[in-house]
Amino acid sequence: MAVDSLDTRILRLMIEQPRTSVREYARLLGVARGTLQARIDRLERAGVITGTGPRLSPSALGHPVLAFVHIEVTQGHLDEVGEALSAVPEIIEAFSITGGGDLLTRVVARDNGHLEDVIQQLIQLPGVVRTRTEMALRERVPYRLLPLVESVGRDASAAR
Template sequence: MTTSSSSTSFDKLDLAVLRLVMEQPRAGVREYARLLGVARATVQSRLDRLVKDGVIDGFAPRLSPAAMGYPVLAFVHVDVSQERFAEVPRSLAAIPELIEAHSIAGEGDILCRVVARDNRHLEAVIERMINTPGVVRTRTEVALNARVPHRVLPLVGVLERETGVFSG
């Protein structure tokens, strides 16, 4: 994932492109251009800039771990020995069921998003995490149900309001 270090300014076309990419991800550049009433090259150059600036960080499909046989979702807080902090994330990345990890402020050092086939499998994954050199302790919270799924499109709406651009 690319992170933009500077703030990108958006115009009406940028925001319209972002909205289309989120709402119709499979449509393609030619269809976006048709819907926006601009040249295909214009849309392509906007997409290229948004990718370069880190606003768009990928075009891969979102896969469902649950539909792939991993219905258990847990968040694991990992306390790390500070002298091994740099190597622990690399070691944890070798665990395929660990699908995301962030260093955090607050309780723990790293917050991991982990999936498993069932609770017994989750226990085995957590045991593998605990046995990672440099991991001092873990605390696990099992998710019961997604109340607000991952989303970014509402942020496009905020930017549209802030810039005076309103989509229909």
């Protein structure tokens, strides 16, 4: 979906000030509330805006250890293993991938021993052949989308 400069400004505000009301967004942007709401609704329908809930910190929830676990799966069992992963609360993301392994999971744990327990649980899943774990040491670039939103907005403006 192409976003224009107003969409980009709306998304920037929603990222930078997520607790602000639609009325206040409209005031800050200098547009009618109805216009703003129509834009937000369109961005939601297009799947650009996928949620508005709070971002939570696994570390603050007592799970400061972060690891990326690659999982190799027996051929034909990818869907089954993927479904089984959803039952493991310490897995906060999982992706099917190309390259070394079939799945890449983002796993959080209380400590290294807990991480080992989670990995042992993964190894026991039917269809899992092996795992490979990489520990995260320090976050270098936090999850962010604003630079991408601004880039897409600039590209859309330049195309006109």
